[in-house]
Amino acid sequence: MREFWFYLKxxxxxxxxxxxxxxxxxxxxxxxxxxxxxxxxxxxVLFVLTCSSLVISLLRNFVPREVRIPIFIVVISTFTTIVxxxxxxxxxxxxxxMGVFIPLIVVNCIIMGRAEAFASRKPPLFAxxxxxxxxxxxxxxxxxxxxxxxxxxxxxxxxxxxxxASFQGMMFMILPPGAFLLIGIYIALLNRFVGRxxx
Amino acid sequence: MKNIVRIALALALVCLVAAVSLSAVNYLTKKExxxxxxxxxxxxxxxxxxxxxxxxxxxxxxxxxxxxxTSILAVYEALAQGQRSGYVFRVSTMxxxxxxxxxxxxxxxxxxxxxxxxxxxxxxGLGSNITQETFRSQFVGKSIDDPFEAKKxxxxxxxxxxxxxxxxxxCRGAIAYFKEVxxxx
Amino acid sequence: xxxxxxxxxxxxxxxxxxxxxxxxxxxxxxxYIGMSSSVANSIGMGMAVAFVxxxxxxxxxxxxxxxxxPLHLEYLRIMVFILVIAVxxxxxxxxxxxxxxxxxxxxxxxxxxxxxxxxxxxxxFFGVDYGYSLLQVVVYSISVALGFTVAxxxxxxxxxxxxxxxxxxFYQGYPIVFIATALLAxxxxxxxxxxx
Numbered sequence: 277m278r279e280f281w282f283y284l285k286x287x288x289x290x291x292x293x294x295x296x297x298x299x300x301x302x303x304x305x306x307x308x309x310x311x312x313x314x315x316x317x318x319x320x321v322l323f324v325l326t327c328s329s330l331v332i333s334l335l336r337n338f339v340p341r342e343v344r345i346p347i348f349i350v351v352i353s354t355f356t357t358i359v360x361x362x363x364x365x366x367x368x369x370x371x372x373x374m375g376v377f378i379p380l381i382v383v384n385c386i387i388m389g390r391a392e393a394f395a396s397r398k399p400p401l402f403a404x405x406x407x408x409x410x411x412x413x414x415x416x417x418x419x420x421x422x423x424x425x426x427x428x429x430x431x432x433x434x435x436x437x438x439x440x441a442s443f444q445g446m447m448f449m450i451l452p453p454g455a456f457l458l459i460g461i462y463i464a465l466l467n468r469f470v471g472r473x474x475x
Numbered sequence: 476m477k478n479i480v481r482i483a484l485a486l487a488l489v490c491l492v493a494a495v496s497l498s499a500v501n502y503l504t505k506k507e508x509x510x511x512x513x514x515x516x517x518x519x520x521x522x523x524x525x526x527x528x529x530x531x532x533x534x535x536x537x538x539x540x541x542x543x544x545t546s547i548l549a550v551y552e553a554l555a556q557g558q559r560s561g562y563v564f565r566v567s568t569m570x571x572x573x574x575x576x577x578x579x580x581x582x583x584x585x586x587x588x589x590x591x592x593x594x595x596x597x598x599x600g601l602g603s604n605i606t607q608e609t610f611r612s613q614f615v616g617k618s619i620d621d622p623f624e625a626k627k628x629x630x631x632x633x634x635x636x637x638x639x640x641x642x643x644x645x646c647r648g649a650i651a652y653f654k655e656v657x658x659x660x
Numbered sequence: 661x662x663x664x665x666x667x668x669x670x671x672x673x674x675x676x677x678x679x680x681x682x683x684x685x686x687x688x689x690x691x692y693i694g695m696s697s698s699v700a701n702s703i704g705m706g707m708a709v710a711f712v713x714x715x716x717x718x719x720x721x722x723x724x725x726x727x728x729x730p731l732h733l734e735y736l737r738i739m740v741f742i743l744v745i746a747v748x749x750x751x752x753x754x755x756x757x758x759x760x761x762x763x764x765x766x767x768x769x770x771x772x773x774x775x776x777x778x779x780x781x782x783x784x785f786f787g788v789d790y791g792y793s794l795l796q797v798v799v800y801s802i803s804v805a806l807g808f809t810v811a812x813x814x815x816x817x818x819x820x821x822x823x824x825x826x827x828x829x830f831y832q833g834y835p836i837v838f839i840a841t842a843l844l845a846x847x848x849x850x851x852x853x854x855x856x
Binding site: 298299300301302303305306345346349350353354356357360361376379380382383384385388451452453454455456457459460461463464465467468 | 683684685686687688689690693694735736737738739742743746772775777778781782785786828830831833834835836837838839841842843845846849
Binding site for chain 1: 478481482485486489490493496497500501504507508511515598601
């Protein structure tokens with residue numbers, strides 16, 4: 277049982293997928309312009325990650341080694357498609373705002389990477405813990421970036437005007453360079469406070 | 476041999492389950508998705524032509540030539556009390572950062588009822604302000620005989636002249652189509 | 661110049677530079693960060709990605725227009741497109757292993773990771789969503805791969821130099837790489853407005 281919590285915490289800090297493992301980056305930077313997008317993306321990734329890891333872990337003794345990658349792909353893309361369809365039906369404006377990045381959840385390195393490195397080798401309970409940890413870690417980081425980008429880029433938070441109207445907004449934060457800069461700083465901060473990762 | 480059978484069977488089984496569950500989800504969400512798309516369209520058409528009660532799509536000739544660098548994507552007839560009161564044109568043109576898709580509503584009386592920017596790739600904070608109400612409202616009530624030129628009868632957005640010009644040419648393009656369509660019975 | 665040729669040129673310039681898939685659209689970052697430590701690796705990665713990208717785009721384009729649309733199977737596209745890519749990557753892996761074993765070994769884990777290279781899947785989606793013809797799809801995918809490789813090689817060049825610079829301790833490793841990328845992204849912003 278202690279192991280469960282270890283894997284959970286690990287996904288959030290020690291092996292945070294974005295700031296440590298350097299996986300799942302594309303979606304983070306592209307989607308993090310507004311905080312509500314971040315939360316939706318985090319939820320989507322968490323859902324696909326958890327369901328896929330669970331299913332893959334349950335199937336781990338029945339899947340022949342040679343076809344494991346295609347089978348992972350089928351499982352992950354099924355859950356991704358479900359998220360895509362459900363969002364188009366019930367959250368259309370969010371779906372449009374996030375655009376191609378919802379179907380791109382299927383190639384989110386986090387999900388595929390954890391399926392291969394973890395879920396396919398561990399029992400369901402631990403796979404679940406790892407998935408939850410990674411998903412939460414991902415959501416925390418993407419939201420942390422989104423908060424800065426939305427406040428400095430638009431002067432708003434969750435589309436509510438936060439800073440005085442005279443604040444025009446730093447375009448730099450909305451455009452790609454700002455995102456890259458922010459992630460570099462966050463990684464450096466994590467290194468400073470939580471110890472360095474071996475290069 | 477037995478190994479290959481195992482592999483094929485595992486793959487087939489997983490794919491089957493996946494396909495079945497996806498078809499189920501697709502079936503369940505299809506109606507809702509179509510509903511949303513229709514709703515969105517109706518809403519945006521209404522923004523552009525508030526006086527209309529309903530809209531009917533008209534066929535567009537497949538290789539209609541561009542007018543003023545603007546392609547026509549769709550034409551909707553705006554109807555009020557059973558009578559045609561104008562048209563809404565869905566047009567696309569090249570902006571500063573990429574393709575721009577707009578809705579332009581033109582009344583039978585030859586005035587613009589409104590414009591809406593559906594898609595654009597303009598610079599956030601500059602060209603993206605073409606979606607603002609303050610920019611779009613200047614188009615309402617303009618006559619189809621107006622020049623529609625940035626910095627002349629169209630107030631340009633500071634630092635986004637090209638984006639403004641693109642919107643203006645999209646309007647000119649829609650007006651050109653209007654002049655052709657309005658001639659038809 | 662004919663209209664068709666001008667259109668193709670526009671696709672090339674915008675896909676490779678104005679809308680650079682990495683520096684402007686954030687797609688394809690994992691291999692970008694992982695493979696850019698040396699210029700040689702970057703070129704190799706770029707070529708492998710180019711090969712898979714063009715092939716995948718053509719195959720998925722054909723599938724989409726001749727199978728998916730007529731049969732209303734749009735909702736299966738995520739799964740089928742990525743499976744097509746996975747198969748193609750397997751082929752590339754086999755080819756490389758046999759013919760260019762050095763590159764194969766250098767790429768290590770990144771080769772199978774091309775499958776999850778968001779860029780390839782994204783390009784297959786864009787190829788059909790933009791309504792391109794087959795020729796346009798080919799030009800588009802080659803241009804995107806070109807832009808990808810250029811961005812990769814540029815960063816690799818910077819990283820090779822960085823090895824001999826004094827970087828503040830907490831910024832060593834990935835942080836400084838991202839900051840360098842930010843600067844590259846600013847430079848590429850200069851391309852905006854190039855294509856009317």
